[in-house]
Amino acid sequence: MQCDYFDAGACRSCTWMGRAYSDQVAEKQRLVADLLAPALAGRGPARRAPLTWLPPVTGPEEGFRNKAKMVVAGTVDAPTLGILDPRGGGTDLRHCGLHEPGLHDALPVLAEHVSRARLAPYDVTTRRGELKHLLVTRAPGGELMVRWVLRSTEPEARLRKHLAWLCERLPVAVASVNIQPEHKAVLEGEREIVLTERATLPMELPMELPVDLPGGAGLRLHLRPQSFFQTNTLVATALYEQARAWAAEIGPASVWDLYGGVGGFALALAAPGRAVTGVEISPEAVASAQQSAAEAGLADARFVAADATAWALEQPAASHPDLVVVNPPRRGIGPQLTGWLESSEVGEVLYSSCNATTLARDLAALPSYDVVTARLLDMFPQTTHHEVLVRLRRR
Numbered sequence: 001m002q003c004d005y006f007d008a009g010a011c012r013s014c015t016w017m018g019r020a021y022s023d024q025v026a027e028k029q030r031l032v033a034d035l036l037a038p039a040l041a042g043r044g045p046a047r048r049a050p051l052t053w054l055p056p057v058t059g060p061e062e063g064f065r066n067k068a069k070m071v072v073a074g075t076v077d078a079p080t081l082g083i084l085d086p087r088g089g090g091t092d093l094r095h096c097g098l099h100e101p102g103l104h105d106a107l108p109v110l111a112e113h114v115s116r117a118r119l120a121p122y123d124v125t126t127r128r129g130e131l132k133h134l135l136v137t138r139a140p141g142g143e144l145m146v147r148w149v150l151r152s153t154e155p156e157a158r159l160r161k162h163l164a165w166l167c168e169r170l171p172v173a174v175a176s177v178n179i180q181p182e183h184k185a186v187l188e189g190e191r192e193i194v195l196t197e198r199a200t201l202p203m204e205l206p207m208e209l210p211v212d213l214p215g216g217a218g219l220r221l222h223l224r225p226q227s228f229f230q231t232n233t234l235v236a237t238a239l240y241e242q243a244r245a246w247a248a249e250i251g252p253a254s255v256w257d258l259y260g261g262v263g264g265f266a267l268a269l270a271a272p273g274r275a276v277t278g279v280e281i282s283p284e285a286v287a288s289a290q291q292s293a294a295e296a297g298l299a300d301a302r303f304v305a306a307d308a309t310a311w312a313l314e315q316p317a318a319s320h321p322d323l324v325v326v327n328p329p330r331r332g333i334g335p336q337l338t339g340w341l342e343s344s345e346v347g348e349v350l351y352s353s354c355n356a357t358t359l360a361r362d363l364a365a366l367p368s369y370d371v372v373t374a375r376l377l378d379m380f381p382q383t384t385h386h387e388v389l390v391r392l393r394r395r
Contacts, residue, residue, distance in 0.1 A: 001062045001382060003097055010091050011083060014098070014382035021061040021381060028386045029056055029376050035356040036390075039364040040371055054375040057242070059234040061381040065098045066233045068107065069187065070134045072114065072121045079114045079121050081107055081134060088125045098382070100233075102138045109169050110134060110146065117162040119148070119155050127183055130155050135178075135188070137201060137223065140233055143173035145201040147225055149180050149188050156193065163195055174201050176225045192225050200224050200288060205237040207244070207268065219268055220295065222288040227262045230387075232379045239377050239389060240268035243325065243350050246373070246391050250348050252322035258308035258337070263289030263301075265325045265352070270298045277321070278303040279311050309337045317345070325350045332358030338365035349392040354379075356388055369394050 005011040006018070016024050033053065040051055070081040073090025082093030094107040114121070114131065122129035133149035146166075148159060156177055166172060175196045180189035200222040207219045219240065223229050230236035247255070247269045257266035260278035262285045270276045270293075278301070280286050286305040293301040304311060308326075313336065324346050326333050332355065341349065342365070349369060353359035363371060369392040379387040 001097060005091075005093055005096065011093055011096075013083070015384060017382050021058075024061075024381065025056050025058055025376075025378055028378060028384070029053070031384075032356045032376055032386055032388050035360045036363065036371075036374070039360040049370040049372060051371050052373045054242075054373060057235055057238045057375065057377040059232060059238075059378070059381075062097045063100055063104075064232050064234065064381065065103065066100055066138050066229075067231045068096075068099055068103050068134070068136045070094070070107070070136075072119075072131045072134050073123070074121055076118055076120050077115055079111050079119075079131075081111055084124065088123070090121070100138050102142055102144070103136060106136060106138075106144060106170050109166070110136065113162060113166045116165060117155065117158045119150075119158070122151060124183070132180060133187060137229070139173070139201050139223075140204050140206075141202070143171050143201060145174040145176075145223065145225065146170075146172055147176050147178055147188075147192075149178045151179075151181050153177070153179060153193070160195055172196070174198050174225065178225065188226070194225065200291065203229060203233070205233070205240065207237060207241055219264075220292060221262050221264055221267065222291045222295075223262055224284045224288045227282065227285045227288050229262060229264075230379060235377050235379045235387070236264070239352065239379075239387065240264055242375055242377075242389055243352070244268045246350060247323060250323055252348070254321035255323045255325065256312070256321045257325045257327075258312060258333075259326055259328045260289065260303065260308075261285050261327065263292055263303060265327060265350075266301060266303070267292055267296065267298065269323075269325070270296075270301050272300075274300060275321075276301045279306055279308045281305065281307050309334070309340070312337060313340055320344050320346055322346070323348045323350070325352070327352040328358075330355040330358065332362045334362070335365060338362050341366060342368050345394075347394050350389065351392065352387065352389045354385065354387050356386065359388065359390070363390070363392075366392065 074080040080090030080092035119131040120129040135147040179191040257278040266278035
């Protein structure tokens, strides 16, 4: 991939820009395998079974991001959408080649809307202005969720006034204002004001689900403004498909999806007669998952808003599932949850990780399990970031 911003030194976020994509994938595979190797080796009679690596999952090396997280700077009449330079000024990246085509085409229109609605960009040096970030997500069907991160509600009326102009030019399904009043490097605040009649963006993934599963042949996830979804739709679909294929081999009667987000793993693994429970700390994400499950007619799928580790530790042993799926943030699942898994009778675990360092630490703390299969999924081309899914089986 060739990038004018990178070549000009304007943006260095993609640290592997300019490297052949096949080399990037091979290097990620090597790095992840090397990080996991010590944790899987074991000692003496405790040596673990050999690990089988499946071929890496890849997608396009450009035009893959379904979400744009743009810092807004500059002036009302000439806003920049991109990042901040070392002096606190704006560097415009609205033509970034990582964005899906629909996002790429939307950003110039959104910049014009900033001027029309007279949304003063926030200046980090003077601490003046209102508009801090513009967050845009594109669904596979082309619809957009647009979020304006503001310092206060002062521009809300102007946003509402000019929203019709924007919706005439872009397929905006959900629009909202997020309030982040503090002067610190935080992407968004807690308060969200939805401006449109619809409050969720449907992310329809082309997965081949069981034919007797209500809801049809695709996985439809509802995304609310403060909910998390993987930034690479194609590879995220492959991630859920791999988990579902392993679950089909395991044949569990019950599944817990811890750190479940909007229910991607839980709903992908749902099947007639299989009890699935998703646990996620974000109430917004849980509401999204519940809506998706209800639309699909999945009566055996339930979702709980709670801390995943605390919730698991509170459950009686008789309720422990056959399969646990964990998809934690970069910090991993930590000693409490690994300790609980070790003491439980859970037979199989699927661990999805975006940080092989903490994954290796957690695997080392699970000596009762063999890591039988793993797969690298390149969710983030042009960078060192990675996603890896591993399957663990109790000895």
